Amino acid sequence: MKILVCITHVPDTTSKIAFTDGDTKFDTTGVQYIIGPYDDYALARAVELKEQTEGSITVLNVGTAETEPTIRKALAIGADDAIRVNAEPTDSLFVAQQIANAVKKEGFDLILMGRESLDFNGGMVHGMVGELLGIPSVSPVMTLDMDGFTAKMTRETEGGKESIELDLPFVAGCQEPIAEWKIPNMRGIMSARSKPLNVIEPTGNDQGATLEKYELPAAKGAVKMVSADNVQELVDLLKNEAKIL
Amino acid sequence: MSILVFVEIAEGKIKKTSIEAVAYATAMGGEVTALAMGDIDQSELAALGNYGATKVIHAGDSRLNDGVILAYANVITAAMKTSGANTLVLANSSLGGSVSAHVSIKMNASLVSNVVALPETSGDFKVKRSIYTGKAFATVVLNKANKILAIKKNAVEIKETGGTASVESFEADLSDHDFLTKITGVQKATGDVLLPEAEIVVSGGRGLKGPENWGIIEDLAKALGAATGCSKPVSDMDWRPHHEHVGQTGVKVSPSLYIAVGISGAIQHLAGVNSSKYIVVINKDEEAPFFKAADYGIVGDAFEVLPKLTEAIKAANQ
CATH class of the missing domain: 3.40.50.620 (HUPs)
Structure with missing residues (x-):
């Protein structure tokens, strides 16, 4: 089974969010970048599936040269080789087209990625890639087990979860608890240095949406403290001020 | 159009x-x-x-x-x-x-x-x-x-x-x-109110000390007609099921009212609740960062405050 895992290169979950250049650019000052946490779940599950079945894992990232340490980390975790599409991932449609092009060229049986990226939270790329390739997509996937060419999965819904059966090939957007995140060991880190990382140029420049500006939410007013001995005051505030109860 | x-x-x-x-x-x-x-x-x-x-x-x-x-x-x-x-x-x-x-x-x-x-x-x-x-x-x-x-x-x-x-x-x-995609079964989430769509959410964190103490969270949620949620450590320790994990990599909620009990307010948790209209924080530690993101706060022991709050809400509902 040939598995493709698409990864994003995103600010660490503890990053302070700020913007520069008249609110048109993300302020990267002091920001640590990581493999998107949902993509990291997808990669961890891919490594487990590779251990169970014969196969290979390719990771793909759409990004500029600065994402290479993130890609090397994915190789250290267990991917065999990597593709970097040399472009800024500015738009979901653009990114989906780059992934679909790579799949058409290389041929993959299973395409995994996170349910959404941690920065823009679009949650669209898996569905777009599926449609561009004419195959099904499923998201958000909580468990994925292979039985020959058939995958058994659970998908989270607002009301609970669904059990799904689907034959390869397909695209899945993953989330916990599909697998535990894997921490690369020393051998993985050493071998990652020599694994192939192929840089290819993007095809086309079809953008669905263009950023105009960023903004931060309005600052929250000061918290009103209520004494632990007077919970009735909280009930009154919720009733009369917040008008919730 | x-x-x-x-x-x-x-x-x-x-x-x-x-x-x-x-x-x-x-x-x-x-x-x-x-x-x-x-x-x-x-x-x-x-x-x-x-x-x-x-x-x-x-x-x-x-x-x-x-x-x-x-x-x-x-x-x-x-x-x-x-x-x-x-x-x-x-x-x-x-x-x-x-x-x-x-x-x-x-x-x-x-x-x-x-x-x-x-x-x-x-x-x-x-x-x-x-x-x-x-x-x-x-x-x-x-x-x-x-x-x-x-x-x-x-x-x-x-x-x-x-x-x-x-x-x-x-x-x-x-x-x-x-x-091609066959849906072979549907399992409903536990609880009467679904977390992702709830109007009111009551969440508990490590301050509750153990899964056996969740009764006070459930009682308050029941009085409010609310869904129950939890912080990531709580679901990681299996005190509560994964689908209750509220936060950046869990369920993102946008209720009218979010009540956080015994949750310190890590940035990843706040990311899952920051589109709530009103946030109430109940925590023993007055330095808990969650208070900065709250509309209303109570510094106190959850085991004392919650039963009193549940009773006061029941009385207000009558």
């Missing part, structure tokens, strides 16, 4: 987030047609007129009772073409996200998810969306003639218009390929 709204059905009713999508489309102006799939009472569909839909089209094919993404995307695409709609509005739900992505390719449409406000249409068509898990917003320009907006919960107020809608049945050509 002709707008199609895809509405989802749960337990024989139109989902509230889908009614919000109809209200959003109505507020945009233009003619609003709603599309529903699978078994549902005609009267439920006609009632969408009260939120501004003039027409409801119903694809009643029983194979559509399951939310199969490819089939849904094909029906929506056919309905957009038949009704001449160049704009699709839908709830940014677990199903709606994937379905809209497939439709966007079929219709060569610009798709924007997590939309939090009505578009600006005076010049370019622009819309504001939530990014960085609610820690920021981006205004984006939609480049294509066809547009899809997936609306975040609570982005728009539901207004009743007193109108009525006609209901027509709709048939789309569906092939076996559309049903």
Whole structure:
């Protein structure tokens, strides 16, 4: 089974969010970048599936040269080789087209990625890639087990979860608890240095949406403290001020 | 402008987030047609007129009772073409996200998810969306003639218009390929109120000391008609099921009221709750960072405060 895992290169979950250049650019000052946490779940599950079945894992990232340490980390975790599409991932449609092009060229049986990226939270790329390739997509996937060419999965819904059966090939957007995140060991880190990382140029420049500006939410007013001995005051505030109860 | 709204059905009713999508489309102006799939009472569909839909089209094919993404995307695409709609509005739900992505390719449409406000249409068509898990917003320009907006919960107020809608049945050509994904079972989440759609959420953290102490959280939730949630450490330790984990990598909630008990307020947890209208924090530690993000706070022992609060709410409800 040939598995493709698409990864994003995103600010660490503890990053302070700020913007520069008249609110048109993300302020990267002091920001640590990581493999998107949902993509990291997808990669961890891919490594487990590779251990169970014969196969290979390719990771793909759409990004500029600065994402290479993130890609090397994915190789250290267990991917065999990597593709970097040399472009800024500015738009979901653009990114989906780059992934679909790579799949058409290389041929993959299973395409995994996170349910959404941690920065823009679009949650669209898996569905777009599926449609561009004419195959099904499923998201958000909580468990994925292979039985020959058939995958058994659970998908989270607002009301609970669904059990799904689907034959390869397909695209899945993953989330916990599909697998535990894997921490690369020393051998993985050493071998990652020599694994192939192929840089290819993007095809086309079809953008669905263009950023105009960023903004931060309005600052929250000061918290009103209520004494632990007077919970009735909280009930009154919720009733009369917040008008919730 | 002709707008199609895809509405989802749960337990024989139109989902509230889908009614919000109809209200959003109505507020945009233009003619609003709603599309529903699978078994549902005609009267439920006609009632969408009260939120501004003039027409409801119903694809009643029983194979559509399951939310199969490819089939849904094909029906929506056919309905957009038949009704001449160049704009699709839908709830940014677990199903709606994937379905809209497939439709966007079929219709060569610009798709924007997590939309939090009505578009600006005076010049370019622009819309504001939530990014960085609610820690920021981006205004984006939609480049294509066809547009899809997936609306975040609570982005728009539901207004009743007193109108009525006609209901027509709709048939789309569906092939076996559309049903490759087999849904073999559905397991309902535990609890009476569903966390992702709850109006009030009561969440507990490590301050509760152990799963055996969750009764006080459940009692308060019951008195409020609320869903229960928890912090990531709590679900990691298996004190509570994973689907209750609220936060950046768990469930993102946007209730009217979020009550956090014994949760310190790590940045990853705050990211999952920052679109709540009101936040109440109850914590023993007055230095807990969560107080900075709260509207109301109580410094105190949850085991003493919660039972008193539950009683006071029960009394207020009577």
